[in-house]
Amino acid sequence: MFAPRLGDVYGESLFATVGAKTRRFLARSIRRKTLALRQSPAIVTFTFDDVAASACTVGGPILEQHGIRGTFYVAGAGYGAPSPGGLLASADQLRAIWANGHEIGCHTYSHRAVPQISLRELGAELDRNERELKKINSKVVVRNFAYPYGDMSIGTKYYVENRFDSCRSVHAGINSGIADLGALRACPLEDASIDRSGIAALIARTFQVRGWLIFYSHDVAERPSRHGVTPALLEWAVRTARNSGCVVTTVAGALELIGGGPAAGSRQAHLSRWQTDLQDQGATLGS
Numbered sequence: 001m002f003a004p005r006l007g008d009v010y011g012e013s014l015f016a017t018v019g020a021k022t023r024r025f026l027a028r029s030i031r032r033k034t035l036a037l038r039q040s041p042a043i044v045t046f047t048f049d050d051v052a053a054s055a056c057t058v059g060g061p062i063l064e065q066h067g068i069r070g071t072f073y074v075a076g077a078g079y080g081a082p083s084p085g086g087l088l089a090s091a092d093q094l095r096a097i098w099a100n101g102h103e104i105g106c107h108t109y110s111h112r113a114v115p116q117i118s119l120r121e122l123g124a125e126l127d128r129n130e131r132e133l134k135k136i137n138s139k140v141v142v143r144n145f146a147y148p149y150g151d152m153s154i155g156t157k158y159y160v161e162n163r164f165d166s167c168r169s170v171h172a173g174i175n176s177g178i179a180d181l182g183a184l185r186a187c188p189l190e191d192a193s194i195d196r197s198g199i200a201a202l203i204a205r206t207f208q209v210r211g212w213l214i215f216y217s218h219d220v221a222e223r224p225s226r227h228g229v230t231p232a233l234l235e236w237a238v239r240t241a242r243n244s245g246c247v248v249t250t251v252a253g254a255l256e257l258i259g260g261g262p263a264a265g266s267r268q269a270h271l272s273r274w275q276t277d278l279q280d281q282g283a284t285l286g287s
């Protein structure tokens, strides 16, 4: 049974936790694939990991009501399976999300902590997940990755940042100045971790520094898991971001906007996506 652990250090021994933190720190300290954010507008992105069915059926529509789209990082082995955040999305639910303009990202096939497998296994995981995500629709383009558990090593970071346009970590913070595309910072959007004032402060700071704020969450429910968010808090965060002066778009949309976009083959598809986002928001470049 596929049952991904949600969260960063959940269930690890103290020794393993310290080791993983050191490994992640070392990986983040080597920045090979970077992107300057100074010339771009402030951006907010909403992402969902794993992906719980409720992220599609409740979370997606909340974003859509405000004319924005999000990025859903899927581990393809989990379609319809139980998880700590409730049932994971079915292929049909993900197909609906994609058809509504949201981005599908990669989260490995079977939700593996990438430093714990060989690079050969990692490559097979990514290949298999890509095949699985293509079953949603053959036109699905998967260009962005999120590390399961936020776990990485120098070698695996090198591998995935070469393969994807960006890789999102769970290292808290706003991306500003020079962003590391191999370990983008992100902030949890979960009721157990942050309240409205915390969200407002992050968004205001993002606008101030012309940064890129990436939220991540899991299930979206009235009684969410430890790593989930209530519809009310998500809606509030989306509305606040929408009214902040920041552009709100997907990871792929943000990369296009900043100028660190994907390879030429998929560039136009992403371009049209974020242009739609911008038109929906009535935003203008450079604002």
Ligand SMILES: [Zn+2]
Pocket: 004, 005, 006, 049, 050, 107, 111, 147, 148, 149
């Ligand atoms: Zn995950």
